[in-house]
Amino acid sequence: MSARILVVDDDPVAVSGLCDLLQFDGFVAVGTEWPKLALETLKAERFDALITDLEMPEIHGLDLLRAAKAASPQMPVFIVTAYAGSPAAEAALKIGAHSILRKPLAYERLLADLQRMFPST
Amino acid sequence: MAWVLLTLEAPPVADFSSSTSQSRNSCAGVAFGSDAFAEKEIARAEEVAARLGRRSRRGWIPLLLGSVAIIGLMMGAWELVLPAFGFDSLSPALRWLLFGRATSTGILLALFAGVYVNRWRKQLEGAREELHAQRAALREVAWRHEQLSGLGATARVLAHEIRGPLHRIALQVAAMQKAPDADLAERARRASSLVRSEVDAVERLISEYVEHSAGADRPFTPGRLDACAMLEAAVDREAPSAEARGVRLELVSACDCSPSLSGDEDMLREALQALLRQAVSASPHGGRVGVECRSSGGSFTITVSDEGPPFQDPSAVFRPFYAAPRAGSSGLALALVRDVVRAHRGEISAENCAPGARILLRLPVEAA
Numbered sequence: 408m409s410a411r412i413l414v415v416d417d418d419p420v421a422v423s424g425l426c427d428l429l430q431f432d433g434f435v436a437v438g439t440e441w442p443k444l445a446l447e448t449l450k451a452e453r454f455d456a457l458i459t460d461l462e463m464p465e466i467h468g469l470d471l472l473r474a475a476k477a478a479s480p481q482m483p484v485f486i487v488t489a490y491a492g493s494p495a496a497e498a499a500l501k502i503g504a505h506s507i508l509r510k511p512l513a514y515e516r517l518l519a520d521l522q523r524m525f526p527s528t
Numbered sequence: 529m530a531w532v533l534l535t536l537e538a539p540p541v542a543d544f545s546s547s548t549s550q551s552r553n554s555c556a557g558v559a560f561g562s563d564a565f566a567e568k569e570i571a572r573a574e575e576v577a578a579r580l581g582r583r584s585r586r587g588w589i590p591l592l593l594g595s596v597a598i599i600g601l602m603m604g605a606w607e608l609v610l611p612a613f614g615f616d617s618l619s620p621a622l623r624w625l626l627f628g629r630a631t632s633t634g635i636l637l638a639l640f641a642g643v644y645v646n647r648w649r650k651q652l653e654g655a656r657e658e659l660h661a662q663r664a665a666l667r668e669v670a671w672r673h674e675q676l677s678g679l680g681a682t683a684r685v686l687a688h689e690i691r692g693p694l695h696r697i698a699l700q701v702a703a704m705q706k707a708p709d710a711d712l713a714e715r716a717r718r719a720s721s722l723v724r725s726e727v728d729a730v731e732r733l734i735s736e737y738v739e740h741s742a743g744a745d746r747p748f749t750p751g752r753l754d755a756c757a758m759l760e761a762a763v764d765r766e767a768p769s770a771e772a773r774g775v776r777l778e779l780v781s782a783c784d785c786s787p788s789l790s791g792d793e794d795m796l797r798e799a800l801q802a803l804l805r806q807a808v809s810a811s812p813h814g815g816r817v818g819v820e821c822r823s824s825g826g827s828f829t830i831t832v833s834d835e836g837p838p839f840q841d842p843s844a845v846f847r848p849f850y851a852a853p854r855a856g857s858s859g860l861a862l863a864l865v866r867d868v869v870r871a872h873r874g875e876i877s878a879e880n881c882a883p884g885a886r887i888l889l890r891l892p893v894e895a896a
Contacts, residue, residue, distance in 0.1 A: 417837075418692065418695075418696065420696045420699075420700070420722065421695055421696050421699060424696060424699030424700050424702075424703050425699055427699075427703040427707075428699065428702055428703050428706060431703065431706040431707065432706070487695075489687065489688040489691040489692060489695070490684065490688060509691075510691045510692065510694070510695035511691055511694040511695040511697070511698040511699075512695055512698060512699065514698070514699070514702050
């Protein structure tokens with residue numbers, strides 16, 4: 408069974424690009440550029456992993472991370488940000504993010520992590 | 529005498545030495561600490577310098593009064609002592625000698641006090657000068673710290689602004705590589721279009737940065753301008769890109785006459801286009817950007833409303849490298865618009881409205 412991954416970024420081009428890539432590699436990717444919608448989706452649906460940006464309007468990526476961890480403490484959360492060494496990125500690791508990935512994304516590294524976590528995909 | 533000495537015993541030099549050592553220590557602190565810390569230290573140094581100055585100036589008053597008082601007391605005492613002990617029968621020469629000795633004793637005491645006060649004054653002056661030097665050094669350190677942190681912030685934001693397009697390009701290219709053959713042509717077309725627009729965005733960012741860095745060095749060529757015609761031209765220029773993004777760009781003019789502005793036409797036109805461009809970029813597909821203009825009370829007001837996401841902090845959007853620019857904006861565009869508006873003695877402000885956001889620009893109208 409394919410793992411379901413939620414992709415959140417306020418940049419719609421980045422969301423569609425990453426969702427396409429994940430789908431090519433056998434994952435079920437659901438993407439949104441609206442963090443508020445992502446928050447509601449996280450509460451309503453089950454996801455196996457979350458990939459989110461940090462700096463977004465309306466809701467910060469850290470809030471999404473907290474919500475994801477509250478909904479499912481075991482769910483791995485990947486942070487994709489241009490500010491990989493920022494205090495927010497460090498805070499994300501403390502809250503429980505699996506890893507911080509710098510933009511431009513090294514997709515193969517993300518894919519390797521996902522395939523290790525979800526070998527059945 | 530005792531009173532004079534008491535007034536001279538104030539120990540500001542000790543105050544200064546402790547403050548100076550604190551200031552010296554704080555120089556190192558400023559290099560690694562915050563600007564607020566440096567400002568606090570500077571304020572403290574200024575306060576000590578002002579206090580020393582006041583004490584130093586006041587030091588002459590007790591000296592003068594003390595000297596007069598001593599001489600007066602000596603003379604008065606002498607006049608009392610002479611009759612009481614029958615010395616009033618002394619010869620004038622002897623009386624002059626005794627009286628003169630008392631007077632000279634008073635004068636010597638006053639001189640001694642004067643020398644003492646003068647030495648103290650010199651110490652204070654030296655201390656003040658050193659304190660001022662310390663203050664200047666602190667200011668220099670604080671300024672350098674500010675410059676370095678500004679450079680660091682600039683570099684971080686520039687890196688972010690360039691990584692965004694690179695991220696989008698990288699994802700699209702990777703998706704193209706993995707796409708099935710049937711989709712390849714369509715994906716290649718989309719990716720090449722994206723790469724072109726991202727290259728344009730990075731080029732625009734670099735141009736804006738260079739323009740922002742040039743700042744006041746940019747030549748200002750004033751002339752008489754037709755405000756409404758200039759705004760219409762800016763809207764016409766941005767209309768094609770708005771249409772391509774599926775955004776309606778509408779101009780509503782409430783001017784009963786076309787007001788005349790004094791300013792640099794190129795600068796104002798570019799600023800207006802940048803204003804419209806950021807509104808169009810922030811708007812969702814199918815959204816509307818409304819441009820309204822009005823002339824009243826000696827000013828020409830332009831309002832650009834869009835249906836994009838609200839500003840995180842409307843009061844900060846004109847700050848260079850604003851940390852949370854909206855989609856399609858570099859974080860410098862609105863700072864440049866503000867620079868141009870200010871150069872024309874105008875005002876600009878931003879506010880959120882439901883839905884979207886609004887920017888108001890007010891320029892002074894030239895008298896007919």
